[in-house]
Amino acid sequence: MLPLLAVMDVIGVRAFFCAADWALLRWWLLAGLAGTAALVLAPLAPVGVWVGLHIVRRIHSRWFYGLLYAGMAITGLKLVGDSWLA
Numbered sequence: 001m002l003p004l005l006a007v008m009d010v011i012g013v014r015a016f017f018c019a020a021d022w023a024l025l026r027w028w029l030l031a032g033l034a035g036t037a038a039l040v041l042a043p044l045a046p047v048g049v050w051v052g053l054h055i056v057r058r059i060h061s062r063w064f065y066g067l068l069y070a071g072m073a074i075t076g077l078k079l080v081g082d083s084w085l086a
Helices: 004-031 036-058 061-085
Strands: none
């Protein structure tokens, strides 16, 4: 269990980044960086969080971190490959 001060720090950091993202949303829209697909799929983010929480609670942490690291490795290899082909 985290001490209350640590919990308040986490909440404060999350609130800061949430406010910063909302402040930048206008500029993202004007610059064309937030496309229609992103705006349509954004309401589904809480569903993804809910599914992720249930997966984390059901599988062993060793399997979870193994899948996480494998996904990051695949993503990294794809980015490196894309940069070489560009």
